[in-house]
Structures are given as C-alpha cells and as structure tokens.
Amino acid sequence: MSFRKLEGQTARWIQRVQEYNFTSAHCQGRKHSNADALSRRPCQEKCAHCHKVETRTEVKQIRAIGTLPAAGWDPVTLREEQLEDTDIGPILREVENGQRQKWQDIADRSPTYKSYWAQWKSLAVRNGVLERDWESATGRRQVAQIIIPRSRVKDVLSELHGGPSGGHFGVNKTLNKVRQRFYWLQARTDIEKWCRQCDTCAASRGPRTRNRGQMHQYKIGAPFERVAIDIAGPFPRSYQGNRCLLIAMDYFTKWPEMYAIPYQEDSIIAEVLVANFFCRFGIPRELHSDQGRNFESHLLKEV
Template sequence: MVVTKAKVPDVLQLYHNGCSGDHLGIKRTLLKIRERFYWVHCRDDVEDWCRKSTSCAAVKGPPTRSRGALKLYNVSEPWERIAIDVAGPFPESVSGNKYFIVVMDYFAKWSEIFAIPNQEASTVADKLVHEVFCPFGVPLDIHSDQGRNFESQIFQETCRVMGTRKTRTISYHPQSDAMVERFNQTLER
C-alpha cells in the first residue's frame, strides 16, 4: 500500500510506538513497515522517527559513553616518574616483614622491592625517603593506587616537602597502574 505524506506519522506511530512495535529500533521497524507499506524516503523517515523517540532515548541511554581523555605521559629520564604499590600480605619472615613496597621507574622499567612489617603510611613514607629518594634522587611524579597509606596526610606531606607531585589511579581500575600490578603478579608467584 502506498502511504501519503500526511499518513506517514500515523504508520510510524503504530509500528514503532504501538503495541506491536514495542520500540524495536530502526532496522526492525523498517522491516515491519516495508512488509505492508511504501512511500518515498521511507528509510529516512523511520530513522528520523526512531532517533527522535523520547522513550527510546530514555531507555537506551546515549549512543556512546563519554570517557575521560587519556593522557600520554612522556618520560625523558630515569627516576623522573615512579610508580609505587604495596604487595601482600605474605607469610611473615624471620625479621617480621609481611609486605613489600614495589617501586618502579617508568623510564627504565627498573624495579626496587623493599620488605616492610606493615603497610602504615609512616612506614611506607619512611622507607620511600630512606631507600628510594636518598640513593636515586627525588622524582618529579609518584603514581600510586588509592590505598589509605598513599592518600594519608603523612604521605601527602612527605610528597609536598620533597617537591613531588602525587598522581593516583582511577578507583577500582588497577589497569591504570598496570606496570606495577603486572610486576606484583610475578612477585606473588
């Protein structure tokens, strides 16, 4: 049946929004309409109708999810930017250590591992200052996860005094600190 331009909205309403249509989308609505009807620019009208349907938009959400822009960080020298993480708990050693601090350099992928008895912020900050900053120098950036020991006032103050910028991973996304997380897997094995 050939449909006049005046009746096109009625057909679209019936086949897309009606009981038999159930907001099926562009492809399936077009197939159902083409079984019985024809008009010039049918495809364009169906696409336009489906895109403007407020109930479809409310249920389906936006067509693309917006994500934060990824930043490429170029490192130009060793110990300019380091990543740190605490691994453990492991079986207690003879000296009473249960955890490891893993420190990795982004430039050379060099890793340093230090055993510590607990993962408190004061212990982590002390070990970092004496075992990393003194022998290797103070980095411009330190990247870590959002652990309480790295987000504490003591650790933030240590970074401020040393003139180091502290960055952190996204919540529940260990992939944003993949280099250290991958090394932790090897260490645990």
C-alpha cells in the first residue's frame, strides 16, 4: 500500500493491522453492503448515486502486504544475518541444537550474548530464524518477535518510524510497534536516538517557543511616580567589596541611577534607595521590579 502522506488515523489503522498476516482486497461499495449496512442508511435498490460513484473512482486492486515489508526480510536472509552477528549467531545455533551453555562456560562472553542466553526459555528457532516469544504487558497476546541483529536495527527503525507505514510516532509508540514484531537489546535507547535525529520529526516540532509574560503598557502621569528597579550581577568583586549593581529608573523621565552594592538583599537595597534616590526625588507611589510582588512589598516595608 502506498500513501502520499501517512499520518494520524490512517497511520494508526495500519499500525494496528500490521501485526497480522493478511491479504487485503478492494471490495466495491455495491457488493460491500454486508458491512456497510451497519453504518449506512439503506439505499433504494440500484441507487443511481452509488452506482455512479463506483464507476467514477475505479479503484485498483490493492497489493497485499504481509507482516514483513520488503525484500531482504525472507527467512533465509534473516538467518544469514543472525548467524553473522557475533552475539546472536552462537545463540541461534545453541537454541537450534537445544544445547544451552552452562553459566560457567559463558563467563567471558559479551553482556549482549549473556542477556539473550538468560532469555533462553523464550527463544525458539522457526523457519531457521531465531525468535523470542513475548507476552504483551496486558498478557492477552503472545507475539513471536524476530531477533534483530545490530546490522538490521537501522532498517527496522527507518521502516517502522519513517517508512510508508511509519507515521513518525514518538519513542513509546515506535517502541510499541517494534515490539509487535521484533526484539533486540537496547531497543529503547536506539529508538530514542533515532527519533531525536529524525529530520522529519524535528521539522514538525518546529522551533521551540518560549512562553513570555504578557507585555503591559503603563500610563504614567508624573515624574517619579513609578520607579523600576533591577539588580545586575553578581560581578567580580570591586575594591570596595561590591558585587552587584542596583539600577533604579523612573518610568516617566527615564532617569536612571545606578549603585554598587555588596550583595542582593532587601535591607541593603532599601537603605541604598532611601539614601540616594528617595531622599532626592521623593518616595514613588509604586516600585516595580522583576523579582516579584513579594520582593516589592518586602522592600517597601523596609523603606
């Protein structure tokens, strides 16, 4: 089946049916009355409209799809690649011969081999291919997963994440899709990496937008009615022992003043403001800062 852009509902449908080995065939609407009857209002016999629609959109026979998508997925090729894999190859042979190695004898094997070895009871060779029987989390269904050699991981992910039936799902859904048919160690890690690096996904995520606070416009009536203050720093300590800058600016006149202070503390800020700003310009009716309401009320109390 091919779709120009497979997303959303259609992709989910295909994902759902892909677990089954099935053949699909198009059935003309006229002959489909058994299923359609449940969802359609009855038409009169030989309804002119239905007939016209059917002849106009001549639908081609849909190619049957099995559980495996394309060439290279036949049992012979799969077996070859499994045998070539340094971890999966030996396990395949051992499962096939029904001879499980003793733990003492595999001490020097790779962690990957040991992990497959530990799952011995779930492993089976069918059609020459090593598979793992897996019970879904709900325990309702058992799935035979093909053990995927490292060399094949890329193929599987490009097919299941971005292929015609991919739909560019996120990590969990892609992992879920993988599990319906395949198994390999560290699949989640591989999928996370794959999704992170997928260009299509990155493009559809778009640029990260940051939430900004709403901008307000203030109507100012008179000089030094409303004063904004801000703290800059900390900077390297000055000879006087100051590390921060206290900036105060009047909204109306835009008159700025700047004072060096040792550190950011309400009592210090209040003291400096009173001694340098308020005593010359008067106490403003409102004091603004981006430090939050707490800071402002606390500060005014200090003042």
